[in-house]
Amino acid sequence: MKTTIRTSVLYDRFSCLGADCPQNCCYGWKIPVDEESEEKYRRERSITGLRACLAVHGRENRLFNRLTLRCPMLDPDGLCALQKKRGEGFLPAVCRVYPREWANLGTFVERTLDLSCIHAAEIYLEAASEPDGGLAMREETGLWEEPRSGTNDDPEFLEELTGRREEILAGLMDGGIATAEDFDTYLYGLADAQKRRQDEILRVEAHGVNRIRMFPFSVMLLNELMSTSFYEDHLRLRAPGLYRMCRRYYKMFDRLSEIEGQKKLDAMFARFLTEEDGIPVQDYVRYFAYCLQRTFFATYEDYSLLRRVEEALVHVNVLLLLETLAREAGVPMTVRERASMISAYEKRVFHNSDVLRAMVKCVTDRLV
Numbered sequence: 446m447k448t449t450i451r452t453s454v455l456y457d458r459f460s461c462l463g464a465d466c467p468q469n470c471c472y473g474w475k476i477p478v479d480e481e482s483e484e485k486y487r488r489e490r491s492i493t494g495l496r497a498c499l500a501v502h503g504r505e506n507r508l509f510n511r512l513t514l515r516c517p518m519l520d521p522d523g524l525c526a527l528q529k530k531r532g533e534g535f536l537p538a539v540c541r542v543y544p545r546e547w548a549n550l551g552t553f554v555e556r557t558l559d560l561s562c563i564h565a566a567e568i569y570l571e572a573a574s575e576p577d578g579g580l581a582m583r584e585e586t587g588l589w590e591e592p593r594s595g596t597n598d599d600p601e602f603l604e605e606l607t608g609r610r611e612e613i614l615a616g617l618m619d620g621g622i623a624t625a626e627d628f629d630t631y632l633y634g635l636a637d638a639q640k641r642r643q644d645e646i647l648r649v650e651a652h653g654v655n656r657i658r659m660f661p662f663s664v665m666l667l668n669e670l671m672s673t674s675f676y677e678d679h680l681r682l683r684a685p686g687l688y689r690m691c692r693r694y695y696k697m698f699d700r701l702s703e704i705e706g707q708k709k710l711d712a713m714f715a716r717f718l719t720e721e722d723g724i725p726v727q728d729y730v731r732y733f734a735y736c737l738q739r740t741f742f743a744t745y746e747d748y749s750l751l752r753r754v755e756e757a758l759v760h761v762n763v764l765l766l767l768e769t770l771a772r773e774a775g776v777p778m779t780v781r782e783r784a785s786m787i788s789a790y791e792k793r794v795f796h797n798s799d800v801l802r803a804m805v806k807c808v809t810d811r812l813v
C-alpha cells in the first residue's frame with residue numbers, strides 16, 4: 446500500500462558495526478524469535494538450521510536467550526552465525542530491523558533510530574551541532590507492507606497529536622532554553638498543559654499537575670527511581686558500566702540526610718552542567734525532545750498525554766544523574782563514552798516495560 450513515510454535523518458545514517466561493535470546487542474536482553482523465522486529454521490537442512498532450532502526456547506514466547514545472557518547464535522568472532530551462513534533474511538524479524546524502529550499509524554508511517562544501540566547513540570550525539578539537532582525528518586510517498594501499529598482509528602486525534610508534537614519539539618529546540626531553571630520551568634508548563642488537555646479529552650474535570658522540580662529531579666525522587674528494579678545485582682553482568690554508576694550513587698548518597706544529599710547533588714549537577722568539560726543543558730533538552738519524538742504517538746493508543754512527558758522526564762533525569770556520576774568518577778565524556786551510557790540506559794529502561802512502569806509511577810505519585 447502507498448502511504449506517507451516520514452524518516453528520521455539519523456535512520457538513514459545507520460549501518461551496523463558488526464564485529465567491530467564495542468557493545469554488541471546480542472546479550473543483556475531477551476531476543477524474540479517470530480513464528481515465520483522459527484519455521485524457516487525448521488525447514489533448513491544444515492548445521493546452522495539445527496543449531497537455531499535447538500537455541501529457540503518456549504512455544505508462545507519463543508526466545509533465543511531466555512536468561513538474557515549472550516545469544517547462542519553469536520560466534521566467538523563477534524558475528525551472528527545465522528547472518529554469516531544464510532544472510533540477513535535468515536535473522537529473526539527483530540534482529541533484521543534493529544536498531545531501526547517504525548510505527549504505522551494508518552495514515553502515515555514514521556521511522557526513527559533506537560538509541561539502545563551504541564552506534565545509533567553515537568550517530569545521535571554526532572548530530573548535536575546540526576541546526577535541527579538531528580531531529581529533522583524527510584517525507585516521501587512509498588510502499589509500506591508492514592501491519593498497523595495499534596488499532597485506534599481517530600484521524601482527528603492523530604492530527605492533533607501530530608500538531609502538538611511539532612509545536613513541543615519546536616519549543617524545545619528554538620534555543621530559548623538556556624539554563625536548568627529555564628528547562629525546569631518549561632517542563633512544568635508542558636506537563637501541566639498535557640495533563641489538562643488529557644483530562645478534557647477523557648471528559649473528566651481538568652486538573653493541572655503539582656509543582657515539583659522537574660530538572661533536575663530532587664534527591665528524594667531520584668532516590669525513589671534508583672530504588673526501583675532499575676538497579677539489580679544482575680546488572681553487574683549485563684550492564685557493568687551502569688552497575689558501577691549505581692554502586693557509586695549508593696556509596697555517595699546512602700549515608701546522607703535528605704538535606705545533605707540535596708546539597709551535594711545540586712553542587713554536582715551545577716558543576717557538570719556548566720563546566721567546560723561537562724555537558725550543557727541544551728544536550729538534555731535535545732535528549733528530552735528526541736525521546737518525545739520517538740514515543741509521542743503511543744498516545745494515539747492510550748490517550749495519556751501526560752505519560753509521554755513523564756517517561757521523557759525519567760529518561761532525561763536519570764541520564765543526567767548517570768553522566769554526572771561518571772564525570773565525578775573521572776570517566777572521560779567522549780562521544781563513545783556517552784553513547785555507551787545512553788545505550789546501556791535505554792536497553793535497561795526503554796525496552797523494559799516493568800522497569801519503566803515502576804519508574805514512571807514514582808513521578809506520577811508526585812505529580813497528580
Ligand code: SF4
Nearest residue numbers: 461462466470562564
Ligand atoms: S549494538 Fe548496534 S552496531 Fe553494535 S552489533 Fe548491535 S546493531 Fe550493530
